[in-house]
Amino acid sequence: MNFNGLLHPVTALLKEVSHYIEGARTHFSDDDVREKSVNSLVSYVDETAEKMLVEGLRHILPEAGFLTEEGTAGRKNEKLVWIIDPLDGTTNFVQGIPFVGINVALMEKDQIVAGWIADVFHHSIYHAFKGGGAFKNGLPIRMKEKTSLKDTLMATGFPHVDFTHLDWYLRVMEAMMRSSRGLRRMGAATLDLAYTAEGKLDGFFEFSLNPWDVSAGALLVQEAGGVVTDFSGGTNWLFGGQIAAGCREIHRELLDLMALAKGE
Numbered sequence: 001m002n003f004n005g006l007l008h009p010v011t012a013l014l015k016e017v018s019h020y021i022e023g024a025r026t027h028f029s030d031d032d033v034r035e036k037s038v039n040s041l042v043s044y045v046d047e048t049a050e051k052m053l054v055e056g057l058r059h060i061l062p063e064a065g066f067l068t069e070e071g072t073a074g075r076k077n078e079k080l081v082w083i084i085d086p087l088d089g090t091t092n093f094v095q096g097i098p099f100v101g102i103n104v105a106l107m108e109k110d111q112i113v114a115g116w117i118a119d120v121f122h123h124s125i126y127h128a129f130k131g132g133g134a135f136k137n138g139l140p141i142r143m144k145e146k147t148s149l150k151d152t153l154m155a156t157g158f159p160h161v162d163f164t165h166l167d168w169y170l171r172v173m174e175a176m177m178r179s180s181r182g183l184r185r186m187g188a189a190t191l192d193l194a195y196t197a198e199g200k201l202d203g204f205f206e207f208s209l210n211p212w213d214v215s216a217g218a219l220l221v222q223e224a225g226g227v228v229t230d231f232s233g234g235t236n237w238l239f240g241g242q243i244a245a246g247c248r249e250i251h252r253e254l255l256d257l258m259a260l261a262k263g264e
Contacts, residue, residue, distance in 0.1 A: 021102075117191065
């Protein structure tokens with residue numbers, strides 16, 4: 001199935017929702033926040049943005065189901081499923097830090113075939129179709145080809161809910177700090193992956209993530225010439241809760257470093 005006809009209506013929808021989120025920040029207060037679970041925040045802005053996306057996408061592609069972070073729509077047995085994070089970086093949003101993304105990806109039979117990411121406060125839309133390249137605001141983007149970790153700027157996310165592997169992860173981060181130009185933690189995996197695809201970052205790794213955190217960004221990285229796997233080099237990055245992304249040479253070094261830190 002050709003999904004190119006989705007480009008303009010979905011892009012327009014993400015711009016509309018981005019405009020809503022940006023405007024909502026001007027009169028947002030701490031009283032509008034509640035805790036879904038330990039260290040996991042949500043607000044009426046997340047929920048309203050998700051409802052806007054679900055309503056718009058239902059109109060654009062009525063036969064598709066939904067997998068959403070805030071649970072405003074359910075996944076059934078549809079062949080096509082939209083995967084949505086209406087506001088990635090909620091803590092950033094609450095604190096007034098302008099690093100917030102929207103993830104919209106289309107899955108067909110467990111394969112991501114299209115993806116969009118909105119960089120809300122920087123007014124940019126990234127998109128990719130499987131086999132069709134990666135784009136930012138309609139212009140092609142490519143990963144930078146690096147041959148050694150020592151020449152890279154990498155990104156990750158710090159554990160804030162699941163501390164099961166904390167000791168190992170701290171060893172990984174120490175090794176990365178010693179082996180690269182730097183390690184960033186900016187608080188929105190969607191944008192970390194979009195920036196990796198664009199070449200602002202050279203790679204990204206994190207565990208305890210969900211499909212709505214990585215689905216569109218992983219496709220962007222792949223279509224921009226990069227490699228995406230789980231931590232063992234396998235393909236279970238969408239539902240497996242772990243992702244490693246980067247150009248081919250860097251990706252191999254990253255996996256080797258992670259295995260060494262684990263004692264393998």
